[in-house]
Amino acid sequence: MHIPQLFVVILLTGLKRSEVVGDCSFNKSQSHCTCSLLDQENMGNLLQCFHAFVFELRGGNLEKYAGFASITVEQSVLNILQTLQVTKIVFGDLLVPEVLLAAVMKFIYYMRITELKFESCTFLGNASWFHMDRLILPVSSLRFHNVTSASLTDRDKDFAHLSGWLETLQNLTVTQSQVTYIPCSIGKVFRTLRYLDVSENHLQDQSMRPSFCQGAFPQLQVLKLHRNNLSSFHTMCEMLHQLEKLVHLDLSQNGLLAIPPSSCQWQPSLRILNLSTTGLDHITLPLPPNVEILDVSSNNLHALDLALPFLKKLHLSNNRLHAVPSAKNFPALEVLSLDGNLISRLPRDELQSLRHLQNLRAGQNLYNCSCLSASEIQALASTESLMPDWPQDYTCESPSHYQGTLVKNVPASVLQCNKAIVIIPVTVLFVLSCLAGIICFARRARPRPLLGAAKL
Known part of the structure; x- marks a missing residue:
């Protein structure tokens, strides 16, 4: 040979x-x-x-x-x-x-x-x-990581020769490869592509518009744009609207800054949205109406007041929340991550109203361990397997004599945590006893009339 x-x-x-x-x-x-x-x-x-x-x-x-x-x-x-x-x-x-x-x-x-x-x-x-014309390879997954090559510009003929195979490709990954855009004609070649990961490149809002032209990536279900140079959530919505089968979108680690109100509507097919580490300080509509998994962790959110009836997983870790979001906005919630915020208490009744909740992460917050707060957290933790980060990540921030103490070690019985339950009745009894004594003494001390007074 x-x-x-x-x-x-x-x-x-x-x-x-x-x-x-x-x-x-x-x-x-x-x-x-x-x-x-x-x-x-x-x-x-x-x-x-x-x-x-x-x-x-x-x-x-x-x-x-x-x-x-x-x-x-x-x-x-x-x-x-x-x-x-x-x-x-x-x-x-x-x-x-x-x-x-x-x-x-x-x-x-x-x-x-x-x-x-x-x-x-x-x-x-x-x-x-040219020798690849109409040749269909068995390869369904193609991955490039940290590669350099000649520009894709003016290479339509090359992709035309490869189209027989590329039209059958299912998964394409091109990461850390200094990609600035994907020509529209190339996007149209990938007729059956389901998964596209172009994370950690140099894609920008305007340069991406031709990449997702009408007819490009018609079967795409997963799109990962993690860590590019994207800045407008509204532009992403408009640009990706033609992807009618998109299920999973990752925009994490892009500087989106804020999501202003917009008339753009996301495709109802979208179920998973990752907006983590994007610098967001507030979120308003629109969000995908049928979203089931929403990751907005590691941002600057102070609150999340949105109704998402189909949401199953909500990741809010490492934000600036002072309170737990209203449970009524997320009736289908199964997983909730609240760790690394500024929350002082976990409202037991509010969280227990989430009938489908199976996993709650709420450690590394600023818990107030006075009165009922500690007992509420302990009661939630007693629910089997609900809080996987319990007890090691739950410490008290206040009052000062409990600062740094694990919440599980704070005495939280009814009598210990609610001294008013004992003090108020005792005080009332004491006051009533004093009043009774005063009345009795007053009656005894009242001057009696003289025997001859009636005759006068």
Whole structure:
């Protein structure tokens, strides 16, 4: 077998070995093989590693193999590829000529690969993808993390050649890759894409408008835009309105600042919304009307006065709330996170009115442990499995003699916590006794008439 043909097998093969051999190691329990780039004379040793499900190739420059792109591969190599069990290939820390990548991709057609991942790779130059016309690969998940390549501008022809495969792709991740926008024409190619993660890039409100043009990503259900340069919640609503099947939207760690009133209406399909760490100090409508999971943690909210009848999970951790939001606004709530706020008490009756509540996190607040406050918290904590962060995260802030004390250690019996229950009746009895004594004394001290007074 010629060296370039052998390279294809090694590049695309999971290799089986029970110990480290050369620059390859095999994890038998996970059926995972990891290899660093080797010189051609050492490649033959890699054939000892066979039948892995995951194959990783890391570290090196593939430019010296660029000439392979023009070599015709024997049928025997294709037959070997069809017998391999590898389902996932990871390329990491590599310089990859795009012409080589284009040549390798066509061999995946003969394999069982369902996931490709490129991590910390640099793609060099451009390549022609005409040989991929109408070729449908088994790969359904494609991931890029911290990669650099030529601009996507004016590459419509490349994506046209790849459209047969890309139209079937289900999951696409492009993170930490300095993406500034996705051309409209490219978005339209992904006709069946369900999951898109473009987090930690340089997307902005205006540059995203062409990315989500009419007809782009028509089947998209999950969109993650975490940690970009987005600033307007209203613009996001308008721009994403055409995504009729969107279920999960992540806008966390963007500087949205505030959500002003707007006439824009979110698609009713949206069920999960993440607005955590966006700098919000208040929230008004609109929010997705059917939202079931809302994460607004790590913001500057002082209150949340919104009625969300279908909400099941509400995350309000690390805000500036002074009180628990009204339970009547969230009748379906199952999970409530209130830890890391400025709350002084947990209203037992209010929280127990949430009939579906299964999980309450409310530690690291400023609890007032006088009178009924401590007993309310202790009573809630007695509900089995309701408060998973109890008791270690619940400490008293006031009164001063309980500051720093765990709430569970505060005496909270009826007589101890409500001394008025004892003091007031005793005081009343004392006052009544005094009044009775005064009346009796007054009667005894009243002067009696003289015996002869009637005759006068």
